Amino acid sequence: MELTLSKGSHLGDLEELVLLCVRRLGEDADGAAVQAELSKVAGRNVSVSTVYVTLMRLEEKGCVHSWKGDPSPRRGGKAKRMFALRPQGLEALADRRAIRERLWAGAKASQSEAFGA
């Protein structure tokens, strides 16, 4: 079996989750939203620093791109940093998913063996 891994597709576990959150959030993906999403959907409480370190690493790998969003009074007039998936990011997610599904496919058999025994 041969997998052609493009640059940046070496995703860590947290990176994968963050990337998935960015995808889920679509146009509303900024750091705070990602952090909230991680907590709500994945049950992972991570610090704001961790979220941004991860996002920046993803950007470095070419999985996401970012731009300056709108400031709001609620944010003390500070602009958001918005994130969105790049094709590379989508690819990397797809790769991870494919790997897992293949792995899961194997796992099913052994599980049924175990229960069926």
Added chain:
Amino acid sequence: MRRKGPPRLAMRLLECRLPPAIREAISGDLHAAHARRAEARGLLAADLWYWWQLMTLRSGALKQASRRLSAIRPTTERNRPGRAAAVSRTPVMHVNDLKYALRRLLATPGFTAVAVLSLALGIGANTAIFSIVNAVLLRELPVDAPQDLVELYTSDSGGSRYATSSYPDYLDIRRENDVFENVVVTRSVIGRIDLDGAPQVVFCELISWDYFQTLGVEMALGRPFVEEEDRTSGTHPVMILGHRAWTRRFGADPGIVGETVRLNGRQYTVVGVAPAAFTGSLPVLTTAVYLPTMMTDIVLGSRQLDRRGNRSFFLKARLLPGVTVAEANASLEAVAASLEQRYPETNEDRVMSALPADEVSLHPAVDAVLTPVGGLLMGAVGVVLLIACANLASFLLARAEERRREIAVRLAMGAGRVRLMTQLLVETTVLALLGGILGLVFAQWTVGLVLAFQPPIPIPLDLDFSLDHRVLLFTGGVSLLAGVVFGLLPALQATNPDVAPTLKSTGGTASGASRSRLRGTLVVVQVAFSFVLLIGAGLFIRSLQKAETIDPGFDTGSGALIWPLPELAGLESEEEVRVFFTELGRRLRAHPRVSGVAMTDRLPLGPEVRSRGYILPGVPAGTPAGDHHIDNATVRPGYFEAMDVKILEGRAFQEADVQGERVAIVSRAFVDRFYPGEEVVGRAIRTSEDSALRIIGVAASTKVRTLGEDPRPFVYELWGQLGYWGLQVVVKGSGTSEELVDVARETLHAVSPDMVLLEPIKTMDEHLALLLFPPRMAALILGVFGVLALLLATIGLYGVVSYTVARSTRELGIRISLGATTRQVVAMALGRGMRLVLVGGLVGFLVAALGTRLVSAYLFGISATDVATFVTIPVVLTIVALVAAWIPARRASLVDPVRALRAE
């Protein structure tokens, strides 16, 4: 007002720890999260949470990630101008800042001029005045270990604890104490040196041979005196030149040591030159010549050194290591007690005491008078500096307000906060520097002005006030600080990242309102301060008016005053002195223009304060010694007629009295005090030395020491009955004082062409000017500073009102379009300004009413709460303030409602 958003400090710290690329994002996130928490769980919980976020922030990881990311980010993103500048801090950027600052300052020349001028006035006045006060009162002796030096005093019979000591006492103190390493003496005298045939009056000091060695002062040239030169009276005519005398009078001749100089008609050999830093024992008076104490009798022409009762020496001592001033005083007490036992006739009740040298400026008694004057001066200029700083602050605040939009735009474009601050800081610094430079010029000018008002005292003053650089730095620093604080505070607020509202808003925000309040407060403070200064000035001016109308009790009309110094002119015997003054008087009287000649050894209202002990039979003693200290003078016959002092009872002195029994004339105040309602003519009184005096007349009272005094008892004695000594000569007659001065000069020249005078012949007006000098000086200084303060406060008020009008253009436009009349609009703008003046005026009034008591001792004939002053000043202030506020307020009426509403 309740704070919105996270704690300021935590936010600042947080932002410092964040890499610039995501600073705004994270800070904003936490800001929003804080707000959510505050709503859900209260502000305190939210604040604590925020601090926790700050502490747990993974700054290092964020920065590392940011760095790696920025390496591959598109260049367009990184090179936005503001951001780039914040990152790179090359000197080029600062040059740009400087250029920008200068451009901005030049773009608003009015603002710049006012700010710089305010600063210059504050800095200049403070530097000048402090330099002078410093030179007179705060001067540090350039000596070794000044903390170990003490000044020693013997009390006098007049009740002053800190008076001079006698030479025999000095020798005993030196021998019998166990606390001093050494004791030295100094005595100031006036001498005459002949330079190329031209006599010059110079300030001399008689010093013990080890004076310089004890103080630890090294000679600039040659050597100090040696013991041999100060052992026997009059045998070693040697001198040390003061540095200034050496440079000014001898052209800094390096070969001066070994040369001879004529002093008071005698040749002295120069052995050394004192260093430039050491100008003598007294501040202000620069000593030209130092002589060994053993030359005292020669210089003064009388025996003084071996007389224990002749107390005219200042003593300085250096404490032994580890000895305290208290221990020194205890030891002196023992010496004084022993001296009292051995020499009761001269040393009874004489107390000896020591004061640390660095606590004495001129003399304890003089310091007590001068220190409050110095304090008053410093207070006045300090207030001017405060007002100047308030002006600067007010202008910077207004400017920051105007620039809020500009700053918001630049922030929105991505300019860094540090960058913006740096730039504002550069601008403020440039302002302060310009102010400082101009201030220096102003200070120089002020010192010149003050020196022009040199006190008319009859001693050749050698004043040299160099500007004190520490003060310049201090005042410059204070102004810079004020500039930075008031320039940066609004800048901090303005760079608060609350960009959107500022960009959108049309009117004042909360911070804008608080800035207006701050400016308003500054105006109130300025008005209050200038009010106080003006009241002070007003009081002194009124006091001066009063003083000029006080009748001193003698004729102050035109007259000339001669002050000969026969002992310096080589008249050694009393006979020569008698002949000189008799002949001078005869010739003056013979002159057709002269109507009278008054000769006295003490002019009323003159610089000398002198009293002597008299024993008055039938009157309870005033002092432990059984006598009364009464001011006195010795005069020649003709004095009362020439001075127009009425003889109320008995008769005046006559030439024939000189040879007869000793006689005296007493003043009206003398009779009223000691023998009220009694007949005193014919009564005998005695001097403390026990010679009897018969009272032959009562003269009208005159002012003796000061114009403000109550009638003071006075005793006139007759010149020639005890001996002949130097007199001051008042020439009265027809014509102006100047003409009489000419007559006096011609006559004096005919009698004795070589006569040495203490000072050039002057008019009586000039003599009296001395008396009015302190109030005149105070009125002048407070007047100048009061007007200065008023000017600055006026500018501040003008600025605030014109700014308020400019800011409320929209409001005014609405009012006008709704039908407000021009008058109403102007009145509204005016009212805002005048409210500030009213509050400031009230505060100033209260402070002045309480504070002027401090100066009441210096006022003649008016109380410290003089009604006229307290009415006039508020009226003047109100008029000036009205004009200052009205000019910009008028602009309110010119508002075009259509444009005003469309503009913002």
